[in-house]
Amino acid sequence: MILDGKKTSEMIVKRVAEEVSKLPEPLALAIILVGKDPASQVYVRNKIKACNDAGIGVRDYYLSENATQKEVLQIIEDCNRDDSVNGILVQLPLPSHLEQDLIINAIDPKKDVDGLTIINQGRLFNGMEAILPATPKGVITLLQRYFIDLSGKNALVIGRSNLVGKPLALLLLQKNATVTVAHSRTTNLKELARKADILVAAVGKPKFITADMVKKEAVVIDVGINKVEGKIVGDVDFAAVKEIASYITPVPRGVGPMTIASLLENVICCYRMQVKGREMRNLL
Numbered sequence: 001m002i003l004d005g006k007k008t009s010e011m012i013v014k015r016v017a018e019e020v021s022k023l024p025e026p027l028a029l030a031i032i033l034v035g036k037d038p039a040s041q042v043y044v045r046n047k048i049k050a051c052n053d054a055g056i057g058v059r060d061y062y063l064s065e066n067a068t069q070k071e072v073l074q075i076i077e078d079c080n081r082d083d084s085v086n087g088i089l090v091q092l093p094l095p096s097h098l099e100q101d102l103i104i105n106a107i108d109p110k111k112d113v114d115g116l117t118i119i120n121q122g123r124l125f126n127g128m129e130a131i132l133p134a135t136p137k138g139v140i141t142l143l144q145r146y147f148i149d150l151s152g153k154n155a156l157v158i159g160r161s162n163l164v165g166k167p168l169a170l171l172l173l174q175k176n177a178t179v180t181v182a183h184s185r186t187t188n189l190k191e192l193a194r195k196a197d198i199l200v201a202a203v204g205k206p207k208f209i210t211a212d213m214v215k216k217e218a219v220v221i222d223v224g225i226n227k228v229e230g231k232i233v234g235d236v237d238f239a240a241v242k243e244i245a246s247y248i249t250p251v252p253r254g255v256g257p258m259t260i261a262s263l264l265e266n267v268i269c270c271y272r273m274q275v276k277g278r279e280m281r282n283l284l
């Protein structure tokens, strides 16, 4: 069965739009794009469109490839101080002369819509309320939408980035899956994959997961986005693996739209955290 990320995301966007329309103040997301990376430009365009669909305002900052660290930090600082900005998103990757960690961690954790500051990642690690990175959050939402039980299941996450693999492993663990994380130095990947009830590929290599690596009836989540001959494909050999898996995400129309939907949900989460922060300040 196909896990339809597109359809699920449309339902979420509709729900977010309803919620946004009922809030006492308008919401706005600041999006900072440095340089002209074509993939990043497409991602930013999609995020802006989704915000428009949900009634969330956008402040877009397009900076040249050679923007300085100071310029980027100044924009973040201005957005941190501006109460009418609820979320701040720095599109990654940044050009190599910019210090990504420093820039991301300059974002107020209550406006960290991508959940990438060490505060939100630490909160996630601790099982505390946190803004979650959009892709792992979207994967969990999709699994829940199809009532896929994770408790006690063997989950293999291939990929250990801070953006996808690590936070997704923590979220699966929170849902009581038995989680293994594989990466480029893993020596027995095929053996691990064949034992997985839940198999997540977040590698960035087309057809990396072949049918002989998949357990019968496994749930297969394809996070990968790769361009092959002008077409977007995932990490999984979809045509062959769909015959074996019980559930599988397609690419496109799988995890990608769920990421965008989760981003919109996160703008509301940020807003709620800011309101809570203001209420706490008023109490003191």
Ligand SMILES: NC(=O)c1ccc[n+]([C@@H]2O[C@H](COP(=O)([O-])OP(=O)(O)OC[C@H]3O[C@@H](n4cnc5c(N)ncnc54)[C@H](OP(=O)(O)O)[C@@H]3O)[C@@H](O)[C@H]2O)c1
Pocket: 135, 158, 159, 160, 161, 163, 164, 165, 182, 183, 184, 185, 186, 189, 202, 203, 204, 205, 223, 224, 225, 226, 255, 256, 257, 259
């Ligand atoms: N659908 C979406 O919305 C969405 C969102 C974000 C990312 N993505 C896509 O998801 C993929 C992963 O993204 P990312 O940001 O996590 O990428 P990343 O930072 O490049 O991480 C890739 C991971 O794959 C591992 N890997 C590479 N070769 C491997 C191999 N031969 N065997 C096992 N593991 C291997 C790497 O291991 P090491 O750590 O050992 O190097 C690394 O942990 C990319 O295709 C990206 O475009 C999609």
